[in-house]
Amino acid sequence: MIEKILNRQENSLYVGMGDLVMGSSPDVFICLGLGSCIALVIYSPKRKLAAMAHIMLPKSPNSEKGKPFKAGKFADRAVPEMLDILEKEGVARSEVRAKLAGGARMFAFSPSPMIAIGEQNIFKVTDLLGQYSIPIEACDTGGNKGRSITFHTETCALEVRVMGERTKTL
Amino acid sequence: MNFLQKDALKEVANIGTGNAARALSELIGKRVDMSVPEVEMLPLEDVAFHFGHPETPVCAVLSTCDRNLEANLVFIMAGKDAEKLSEMLLDKISIPVAPSRIPELRESALAEAGNIVLGAFISALGNLMNLQLDLSVPSVAFDMLGSIMNVMVAIFGAAEDTAFLIDTRLSFPEDEDHFFSGRIMFIPGPGSLESFFSFLGVR
Numbered sequence: 001m002i003e004k005i006l007n008r009q010e011n012s013l014y015v016g017m018g019d020l021v022m023g024s025s026p027d028v029f030i031c032l033g034l035g036s037c038i039a040l041v042i043y044s045p046k047r048k049l050a051a052m053a054h055i056m057l058p059k060s061p062n063s064e065k066g067k068p069f070k071a072g073k074f075a076d077r078a079v080p081e082m083l084d085i086l087e088k089e090g091v092a093r094s095e096v097r098a099k100l101a102g103g104a105r106m107f108a109f110s111p112s113p114m115i116a117i118g119e120q121n122i123f124k125v126t127d128l129l130g131q132y133s134i135p136i137e138a139c140d141t142g143g144n145k146g147r148s149i150t151f152h153t154e155t156c157a158l159e160v161r162v163m164g165e166r167t168k169t170l
Numbered sequence: 171m172n173f174l175q176k177d178a179l180k181e182v183a184n185i186g187t188g189n190a191a192r193a194l195s196e197l198i199g200k201r202v203d204m205s206v207p208e209v210e211m212l213p214l215e216d217v218a219f220h221f222g223h224p225e226t227p228v229c230a231v232l233s234t235c236d237r238n239l240e241a242n243l244v245f246i247m248a249g250k251d252a253e254k255l256s257e258m259l260l261d262k263i264s265i266p267v268a269p270s271r272i273p274e275l276r277e278s279a280l281a282e283a284g285n286i287v288l289g290a291f292i293s294a295l296g297n298l299m300n301l302q303l304d305l306s307v308p309s310v311a312f313d314m315l316g317s318i319m320n321v322m323v324a325i326f327g328a329a330e331d332t333a334f335l336i337d338t339r340l341s342f343p344e345d346e347d348h349f350f351s352g353r354i355m356f357i358p359g360p361g362s363l364e365s366f367f368s369f370l371g372v373r
Contacts, residue, residue: 016215017320018327033224033316036324056214056327070214073327106321107309112234112242114325115309146317148225163227163314 013052015039020053020072022085029151031102036118038075038102038125038141041151041158042082042134044091050153051085053078055102057117058124075124083132098129099158099170101140101149108144118142138170171363176209178372179336183207183356185298186291187338190354193290194340197283198258205339212333217323221337221353224316228252231284233305235292239366240359243291243305244322245284247352249312254350256280281308287340291354299369322357329360 012028015021017037023029025048031039034054043050053072060074072078086096103118122141129136140147140160150159158170187204195202210220218224229252231245247255256276260267267275285308296303311318323333334357341351358366367373 017217017323018214018331033218033314033318033320035313035317035320037320056324061328070331073214073331104317104321106311106313106317107230107232109307109309110232110234112236112306114242115232115234115321117324118321144311146313146320148314148316161225163225163312 015052015054015072017054018056018070018073020051020070020078020081022049022051023153024049025154027153029153030149032148034102034147034149035104035106036102036115036121038100038118038121039149039151040078040082040098040100040125042079042086042096042098043153043156044086044095045097045156046095047089047091048153048156049086049089049091050151050156051082052151053082055121055125058120075121075128079125079128079132083134093132096134097137097156098134099138099151099156100125100136101147101158101160101170103141104143104145104147106144106146140168140170171211175367175372178367178370179209180207182295182298182370183209183336183338186294186356187340187354189294190287190291191340193286194283195342197286198255198342200342202340202342204341207336207338210333210335210337214323214327214331214333217319217333218316221319222315224314224319226315228313228315228318229280230311230313230318231281231288231308232311233285233288233292233308235303235305237304238301239295239299239303239369240362242322242325242357242359243288244318244355244357245287245352246315246318246355247280247350251350251352252280252312255283255352259283277310281310284308284310287352287354291356301369322355325357326360334358334363
């Protein structure tokens, strides 16, 4: 189904909700239809190596028991995991950068706190990147519109599409 | 979830949808058909693609029920169908309207249509379960289908790697020019399924 819809190229990597995916040039990461979720990419421009997470929620549950969950789901688990993966590939912490997009609040009038989770996601991801001293090269977050994004490992360009608007390249 | 529970949910959704179809039919004065509800349990990574291309433009009306039963309800129409429905509703207004106010009126007409449809759905559930179930003020978004679904199922992330929802369709196919199809999604909060089953007396 996904293959058919995306008309997938050999080197494109689809990053679904809660996924954490690693890739290198010429791979292209794709996230379609982000709402309150955040697509976070941590990459090395020098090595053209990147990890992308499709983050759904700011914090993982406290309890250690229970089955393991998807690696990219929680901001507080995804960020250290992505740094670990890059480190294992021999990328120095000093050369990594971050770009992010998402975290929209699409239903302005909804009283449900879950609908406002986008703002908490942005806050948590930004905070974590600060804690690990990862510079944020570009971001397109918040607002009330959903986004689709593409990240090119070759050029480190992040393309953001919003319905009815022109594609932005960050 | 066992077979009996799944069946009970389908039946409940069927009653809700029947009531919603009747309400929409009264609103627009046309026959409205409904589909058999589907109980969907989807891995999170499949949600974006399951209901069609994630970048399909849609109009979604969201209402939340947070007392006695925690659930989100959303009425989703393809962008073109939403336009048709709002035209039908605005045609019923006999007073002249300034053209500049039409987009605003369309949005509130759709919010109201969504409110009526979702309200009918939830009140049928309330009657069945003998509970007072009220919906929040409706909120409208014009956006990509995938983004709407993304927001709807993010709520499940905390507990599960699976999204759970009930999906039904409403349509009025009788005249080709006004073909319309919309879907109602009923998305119970992560904790509320258990209470749902105990209300229904299904184990």
